[in-house]
Amino acid sequence: MSFADDDGFDLPDMPKAVEKPAQEPSQAPAQVPATPEKSAAPDTADEVPLNFAPIEATSVSGTGTAPSAATKSSSAKANVSSAADTTIHAQKIPANLNRPVRVGIYVDEKELYVKHGGDEFHITAASGKLKVAKGKSKPETVTAKTFTQAGRCTSIAPSKKQLAYSCYPGEIKLTAKGNTILAVNKVDVEQYLRGVIPYEIGKLDSSRFSALEAQAVAARTYAYKHFNSRDAMGFDIYADTKDQVYKGLTSATALTDSAVKGTAGIVMMYNGEFIIAYYHSTCGGETETLATWGRENLPYLQSKPDLRPDGTPWCSESSYSQWERKFSEKETVALFKQNAKEVKSKITNFSEVRSISILDTLPSGRILTLEVDTDKGVFQVVGDKVRWLFKKNGSILPSSFFRIGYDDGGWVIRGKGFGHGVGMCQMGVRARAAAGQDFATILTHYYPGIILEKFVR
Secondary structure, X not given: OOOOOOOOOOOOOOOOEEEOOOOOOOOOOOOOOOOOOOOOOOOOOOOOOXXXXXXXXXXXXXXXXXXXXHHHHHHHHHOOOOHHHOOEEEEEOOHHHOOOEEEEEEEEEOEEEEEEOOEEEEEEEEOOEEEEEEOOOOOEEEOEEEEEOOOOOEEEEOOHHHHOOOOEOOEEEXXXXXXXXXXXXXXXXXXXXXXXXXXXXXXXXXXXXXHHHHHHHHHHHHHHHOOOOOHHHOOOEEOOOOOOOOEOEOOOOHHHHHHHHHOOOEEEXXXXXXXXXXXXXXXXXXXXXXXXXXXXXXXOOOOOEOEOOOOOEOOOOOOOOOEEEEEEHHHHHHHHHHOOOOOOOOOOOOOOEEEEEEEEEOOOOOEEEEEEEEOOEEEEEXXXXXXXXXXXXXXXXXXXXXXXXXXXXXXXXXXXXEOOOEOEEHHHHXXXXXXXXXXXXXXXXXXXXXXXXEEEO
């Protein structure tokens, strides 16, 4: 292979096919062509990309305490530009948005436990009805069950053990869908965000406070954008990686709460509409367009460098800034056959992978078309779906930003980045915040051309 230790992971301008050597493995292996160094949706309408996967764990020193006045003052002086320099337009919140968000916190569960006002409930479903047992009492059969406590949390979980780590504000309504339970948390948007930020960007220290603010604005925009988007399901937004990870207030801290409160009501708009605020963990130095999902590009979702003044990626502290995966010949064949349906390949009866070719790339250098030549024919995989081709034990490749070679009797993938690469790079946000950039500067970099508006009730 041509993966030299010091090659900086050069991205070929014209990637070529990588073939297995015709000779024995001890012979010189086929190579990925070396070229000069470069500066990083659904395939169909019914497929929803995992747009908001939780950021990968990266240790950040410090504790989750609210920044002191002195810290805030110091950070303001260090800012590349002040948020005050960016005009934030205030307007009364539209009537159709002036309501709680409905979050599907549990969908298709067979049983749930609820702790409410000192009482514990065990709930199951059968034939479109709920069976609700309070303590050791005989279950009652109802069509729906609602729990609400003013100023207090309700605990709900699939097991008793998990109840201790559950704290949901607002109203929780349970209904039966056949033999399963749907639990919807009806909660104020700002309260909802308190349960999103800790899981989507982590519990950062006060030196990265503007990263929490940027995440709050992005998550708020996403929530409002998806109001009424899943009426048929009975809620607005999922509580997992189908939308944004929300787990109630268990992990909220003074610092994450302060970020939500400090940006209260602020959203991102473009041409009078909420933007589609995609974000991901690690871009690898360059963001991507919607072309990775075969969709029409949007002006505020561009492929652009995300580099420090010294030329290194802002997200370089991520453990996914560089990564490598190895697959034996036998394993590669098995995975490609196993994952054929997900990548829409019609060739499944092959026993040998002869070559893997990168036919073309996207603006950032991520793969657009990957071609696989087998003993039974050729098939292609397009865009972000190439990550699913190598899915193993439920895990896909970290990103589509990679190159592939053949060495020592197997395929070697060397890549960078984590996630689809569209929109805001969360690890980049964290570093930019530590460097003194405010949330407005950060957001207008990742979403160029947007306008910040503040909803006032």
